[in-house]
Amino acid sequence: MADPRGFLKTGREVAERRPVEERIQDWHEVYPGSAGRALLPIITEQAGRCMDCGIPFCHQGCPLGNIIPEWNDLVWRDDWEGAIERLHATNNFPEFTGRLCPAPCETACVLGINQDPVTIKNVEVTIIDKAWDSGLVRPQPPEWLSGRTVAVVGSGPAGLAAAQQLTRAGHTVAVYERADKIGGLLRYGIPEFKMEKQHLDKRLEQMRREGTVFRAGVQVGEDQLTGEKLRERYDAVVLAIGATAARDLPAPGRELGGIHQAMEFLPQANRVALGQEVEGQITATGKNVVIIGGGDTGADCLGTSTRQGAASITQLEIMAEPPEVRPANQPWPTYPMVFRVSSAHEEAAEADLGSRVYGVSTKEFLGDEDGNVRALRLVDVRFENGTFAEVEGSEREIPAELVLFAMGFTGPERAGLVEQLGVDLDERGNVARDASYRSSVDGVFVAGDAGRGQSLIVWAIAEGRAAAAAVDRFLTGSTTLPAPILPTERPLVV
Ligand SMILES: Cc1cc2nc3c(=O)[nH]c(=O)nc-3n(C[C@H](O)[C@H](O)[C@H](O)COP(=O)(O)OP(=O)(O)OC[C@H]3O[C@@H](n4cnc5c(N)ncnc54)[C@H](O)[C@@H]3O)c2cc1C
Numbered sequence: 001m002a003d004p005r006g007f008l009k010t011g012r013e014v015a016e017r018r019p020v021e022e023r024i025q026d027w028h029e030v031y032p033g034s035a036g037r038a039l040l041p042i043i044t045e046q047a048g049r050c051m052d053c054g055i056p057f058c059h060q061g062c063p064l065g066n067i068i069p070e071w072n073d074l075v076w077r078d079d080w081e082g083a084i085e086r087l088h089a090t091n092n093f094p095e096f097t098g099r100l101c102p103a104p105c106e107t108a109c110v111l112g113i114n115q116d117p118v119t120i121k122n123v124e125v126t127i128i129d130k131a132w133d134s135g136l137v138r139p140q141p142p143e144w145l146s147g148r149t150v151a152v153v154g155s156g157p158a159g160l161a162a163a164q165q166l167t168r169a170g171h172t173v174a175v176y177e178r179a180d181k182i183g184g185l186l187r188y189g190i191p192e193f194k195m196e197k198q199h200l201d202k203r204l205e206q207m208r209r210e211g212t213v214f215r216a217g218v219q220v221g222e223d224q225l226t227g228e229k230l231r232e233r234y235d236a237v238v239l240a241i242g243a244t245a246a247r248d249l250p251a252p253g254r255e256l257g258g259i260h261q262a263m264e265f266l267p268q269a270n271r272v273a274l275g276q277e278v279e280g281q282i283t284a285t286g287k288n289v290v291i292i293g294g295g296d297t298g299a300d301c302l303g304t305s306t307r308q309g310a311a312s313i314t315q316l317e318i319m320a321e322p323p324e325v326r327p328a329n330q331p332w333p334t335y336p337m338v339f340r341v342s343s344a345h346e347e348a349a350e351a352d353l354g355s356r357v358y359g360v361s362t363k364e365f366l367g368d369e370d371g372n373v374r375a376l377r378l379v380d381v382r383f384e385n386g387t388f389a390e391v392e393g394s395e396r397e398i399p400a401e402l403v404l405f406a407m408g409f410t411g412p413e414r415a416g417l418v419e420q421l422g423v424d425l426d427e428r429g430n431v432a433r434d435a436s437y438r439s440s441v442d443g444v445f446v447a448g449d450a451g452r453g454q455s456l457i458v459w460a461i462a463e464g465r466a467a468a469a470a471v472d473r474f475l476t477g478s479t480t481l482p483a484p485i486l487p488t489e490r491p492l493v494v
């Protein structure tokens with residue numbers, strides 16, 4: 001156990017973000033220096049709050065099964081080498097989760113029953129940032145090669161986790177990515193202010209040194225590399241192509257200029273933030289921006305629009321405003337739907353730029369004489385008897401010269417590779433797989449959003465690790481690769 005009296009004498013404390021007026025002028029992470037370094041002065045005492053419970057519910061809350069009390073104890077004892085070794089035992093990329101995970105472990109922390117939970121995610125990011133700074137993260141190339149080959153299609157967190165595990169197991173692994181750079185949504189979806197790309201690049205360099213081969217700029221499923229060729233060339237294939245088919249809103253006026261999917265807007269902004277040139281960039285500068293959808297993607301559009309100098313930003317959500325505290329029907333240790341304030345919401349509020357409007361639906365997009373959007377016609381809605389009912393007399397217009405859809409994704413793209421491979425889809429349109437991550441086609445496995453549907457980075461890493469263990473067993477008849485317990489066996493999913 002860390003500090004036996006820690007939770008009695010120390011309250012929960014998190015690192016201070018940079019002042020809003022400073023951080024909205026740049027694209028750097030919202031914490032000074034880096035999240036881990038900002039936390040160093042307080043983290044030992046925070047880790048000491050861990051009670052090392054007999055049944056650590058945080059393990060259950062974390063999709064990776066991170067062994068949280070052990071690394072809390074090691075941090076409290078100043079054993080940073082031991083801490084990173086325990087953390088890496090279950091998580092290939094704690095620098096991603098330590099910055100981006102919504103931390104379902106914390107809502108499952110036993111301390112959270114009647115106190116503020118341990119700052120688990122902050123301890124995690126501090127361990128990994130300190131490990132990088134101290135040279136404790138080294139390549140782990142395999143000692144021998146199996147002579148078996150694996151193609152991983154898609155380079156998001158699921159593909160990268162699968163590739164790192166399989167490379168370390170001695171297989172020859174190539175990761176294919178259609179974008180010009182490796183990383184999936186970590187590269188061009190998630191903005192710099194949430195996670196700077198230097199963290200991704202450092203990890204990719206480690207993977208290259210271990211022997212993983214990266215092939216960016218290759219759309220698998222096109223002439224250069226069809227699904228058939230892929231299967232001929234490799235002993236196994238891992239489909240980690242994400243859930244990139246975006247949900248649309250086919251309301252009247254949808255065809256007007258100035259209405260875009262978030263994933264048209266965010267990748268361009270990310271490229272520009274990284275110093276690349278983008279011709280005809282979609283920008284929020286000087287515009288009234290309306291973001292439809294209230295999740296992570298919507299918050300990223302919000303933070304990006306703030307930094308681009310929008311005139312106003314309104315975020316619309318069809319669901320009612322969630323409560324501030326856990327509702328009775330979502331008790332500890334589940335992950336509750338409560339009102340959350342991200343760094344982007346904090347910025348928009350402080351800069352007096354934005355508002356969140358709940359319980360509304362868009363009836364129509366209204367255009368100007370040039371065919372561009374100028375306003376939205378909204379109506380209040382209430383969820384009744386399984387459907388959204390309009391509130392009479394609540395129709396109104398709000399100005400908008402830029403509309404961004406952040407309403408989620410409907411699954412992987414079906415045309416091209418998925419059709420060529422002939423893999424079955426499930427009832428939700430995702431690639432169907434069994435409990436061993438095998439698709440309906442022999443030798444083709446599935447990990448991450450492509451099989452699970454739109455989800456989280458922590459789940460993508462967990463599935464990439466589990467799929468890697470299944471592929472290793474398929475190729476060699478057995479495996480020693482560690483894998484999280486399969487999602488179907490876990491009771492506390494989010
Ligand atoms: C804007 C945004 C913000 C998010 N923020 C968070 C967050 O803060 N925290 C969190 O936990 N989750 C967040 N998520 C969700 C998270 O990013 C995803 O759940 C996660 O990235 C899924 O990982 P993946 O590896 O399955 O797929 P992806 O990261 O989507 O990667 C799939 C890759 O496959 C490539 N690909 C597809 N087809 C082919 C092909 N035929 N040939 C070659 N390459 C192909 C795609 O180009 C893509 O790069 C966010 C999602 C979005 C859209």
Ligand code: SF4
Nearest residue numbers: 062097101103105121
């Ligand atoms: S990966 Fe997420 S759920 Fe797991 S310990 Fe880290 S913050 Fe918690």
